[in-house]
Amino acid sequence: MYLNTIQSAYGSRKVRKRVGRGIGSTLGKTCGRGHKGQKSRSGGMPKVGFEGGQMPLQRRLPKVGFSSRVKKYSAQVTLFELGSLDVDVVDIQALVAADLVPVFSKTVKVIQSGEITKSVTVKGLKVTAGAKVSIEAAGGKVEV
Numbered sequence: 001m002y003l004n005t006i007q008s009a010y011g012s013r014k015v016r017k018r019v020g021r022g023i024g025s026t027l028g029k030t031c032g033r034g035h036k037g038q039k040s041r042s043g044g045m046p047k048v049g050f051e052g053g054q055m056p057l058q059r060r061l062p063k064v065g066f067s068s069r070v071k072k073y074s075a076q077v078t079l080f081e082l083g084s085l086d087v088d089v090v091d092i093q094a095l096v097a098a099d100l101v102p103v104f105s106k107t108v109k110v111i112q113s114g115e116i117t118k119s120v121t122v123k124g125l126k127v128t129a130g131a132k133v134s135i136e137a138a139g140g141k142v143e144v
Contacts, residue, residue, distance in 0.1 A: 075101040079134055080114025082122070091123040116140070 019031035026032075033040040049056045077100055087094050092108055095101045101108055110122060112130035119139030127135070127142050135142055 073104060073106040075105040075108050077101065077108055077110050077125075078113035079110065079116040079131055082110065082120055082135075083114070083116040083118055085120070087120070089121045089123055091125065110135075 017027060017032070018025070019027040020029075022028045030040065038044045038046075046052075049058055051057070075095075077095060081100055082090055085094065085098055085100075087098075092101070092105060095108060096103055096105070107126060109126040109128065110131045111128050112134055116134055116138045120135065121140060122135060122142045124143075132142050
């Protein structure tokens with residue numbers, strides 16, 4: 001094999017159309033565009049998605065996506081953060097005072113992330129099953 005014998009694979013390089021080369025070439029005069037009309041003219045194609053004035057598909061379909069309204073008013077707290085508090089009874093007010101959750105939080109969930117060593121009483125908060133076991137193992141209790 002020599003460098004001067006290397007060729008690209010058949011079909012990988014398409015031969016370009018040579019238009020406007022006389023009537024015998026089948027692409028002469030109108031260059032394969034036919035006569036008159038929007039498509040025969042230069043720059044004569046509408047923008048992508050244009051459907052001739054009809055409401056285009058991308059505007060007919062409903063918007064996609066979801067923004068939860070509940071998410072704004074709910075927050076999460078880890079076991080590690082509960083252990084770092086200097087209070088015995090943990091409720092939403094204590095968490096807001098400690099700046100662990102936003103002021104407008106209505107529901108707070110305690111999740112099992114990290115460990116808790118001191119005993120605390122959790123009041124009025126949602127607690128995952130694993131977090132509940134860890135709080136009770138540390139000598140604390142969960143009140144719903």
